[in-house]
Amino acid sequence: MDNGYDNYYPRYQQPTSQNLLGSGWRPLHRHFDAQYFWQLALRDPWDLIQKALDVCSDVANAVGRNEYSPLANLLNLFSENTRYEIDEFWNSITPPPPGPDYTFQNSLSTETPIQQQVSRDQIPIDYVLNRLQEITVLKILAYLGRPAQIIQVFxxxxxxxxxERFSGWEQIRSLGTVYAFWPAHQIWLQIETTYQSRRRYTLMGIDLKPLIRKVTYNLAVMLSGYQSRIGQIQSPYPISSFPAEIQTFTDxxxxxxxxxxxxxVLVHGIPGTGKTVWTQAVAHExxxxxxxxVFILDHEAVQEFIPPPYLERVCLIxxxxxNLAQNRASEVAQQSSKTERILSLLDGTLHQSVLDEEHPHCEQKLVVLMTCNTTERLDPAVLRKGRVDLVQEFTHRYV
Known part of the structure; x- marks a missing residue:
């Protein structure tokens, strides 16, 4: 009889080891190590004896049932339950396969695919920054290529x-936790399947900075409302095309x-003098x-942006x-917190006052390139010594 309720809510199928075997995985057999067993016996002999007695008791129960024939008892010895008890004892007396070293100082994690929450009232800065982190992790995995080993615990x-069958992480079926290792780089990868078949990739290593710097080469992020994007920095005019005094300043x-x-660095001048294209040329060259x-921030992005701590070197344009860091004596500036935000970015106090839990040893180099039409409207604190290091006026009209 057809049941509409059962059709609407299909029966849940419990994932089994057969699902993994059918997708290319193979059982990993643990081998006996006399030295490991001896250390285990010295450390806690009574626990070892108890486990041995437990497994012997399970085997005796499997073969000593009076109500069944000897053949049935023999078959019961090879049942899944008895095999599980024996495997559990074997795993307890043999060294486990190598796993990730959680004492590594550097780690980088992302959940993929990144999903964007669309809202009229919120600029999707978090989405873009999470997408940048996802790109970084996936680029590192592509650079590392085939690992030395791939293990799954289920x-x-x-x-x-x-x-030899590995062709990409998207082809790897995961029901439990997957571990991979690259000995040449001393890097571990941990993959966990989360809600709706999404995955969390976590890279752990002694030093991830060189790899991050390599894979993020020439990356630029524009944070500007709903036009936010990740790509490469464009420079329509080379530095050599600017006037001599600007080239000297660039040096x-x-x-x-x-x-x-x-x-x-702050550059100012009337519109059309090439301030914006100069910042792009400096970033590019x-x-x-x-x-x-490179991060290009508009007015709204400045208020919500914090430099990602896993990046070793960051440029803000x-x-x-x-129009952002206006004199706080004016009525317009008093109605906004953008001036304080700019000052905290210049000081570095915004993101250095609290150490990041995942990146406690991050030492970040920061270059801020700012443009403005006039310095008269700027808050005096912006131009105070120690905040802006270099100031230059642009007078040559490009447009």
Missing amino acids: MDRYFYYPI QVQQRILQQERLA LLIPLGYV INEAD
Whole structure:
């Protein structure tokens, strides 16, 4: 008889080991190690004896049932329950397969695919930054290529995936927790399947910074309302096309970039003098080759942006700073917190006052490039010594 309720709510099928075996995984057999067993016996002999007696009792119960024939008892010895008890004892006296070292200082995690929450009242900054982190993790995995081993733990059983069959992480079926290892880089990968078949990739290593810097080379992020995007920085005019005084100023900027951990530069001039394209040229020709990731922030993004802590080198381009960091003596500035936000970005106090839990040892180099039409509307605190290091007026009209 057809039941409409059962059709509407299909029966849940419990995932089993057969699902993994059918998708290419193979059982991982643990081997006896005399030294490991001896250390185990010395550390807690009574616990070892108790486990041995328990498994012997289970075997005796399997073969000593009076109400069944000897053949039935023999078959029961090979049943799934008895096998599980024997495997559990074997796993307790044999060394486990190698797993990730959670003492590694560096880790980077992302859940993929990233889903965007659309809202009229919220600029999707979090989505773009999460997408950047996802891109970084996936690029690292693509760079690392085929690992030395792939192991999965499912229902207390270990499986391995034949390395020669590996063609990409999207092809790997996961029901439990997957671990992979690259010994040349000393990097572990942990994959956990989350809600609706989404996956969380976590990279753990002694030092992930060189890999992050390599895979984020030439990356730029524009945070501007619903036009936010991730791509490459564009530079329509090279530095050599600017007037001589601007090229000399650019040389000073380059020298300071190499000398300082934090640098803030302000260029001002009437519209059409090439301020914005100069910041793009500096980012493209000077900062990108040094491994900086460029963020172009508009007015709203400035209020919500915090530099991602896993990036070692960050460049912020803030255009029309005179409309952002206005003199707090004015009525307009008193109705907004943008001036304080700019000051905290320049000071670095916004994100250095609290250490990030996942990146406690991150030392981030920061370059801030700001443009404005006039410095008269800027809050005096912005131009105070120690916040803005270099100031230059642009007078040559490009447009």
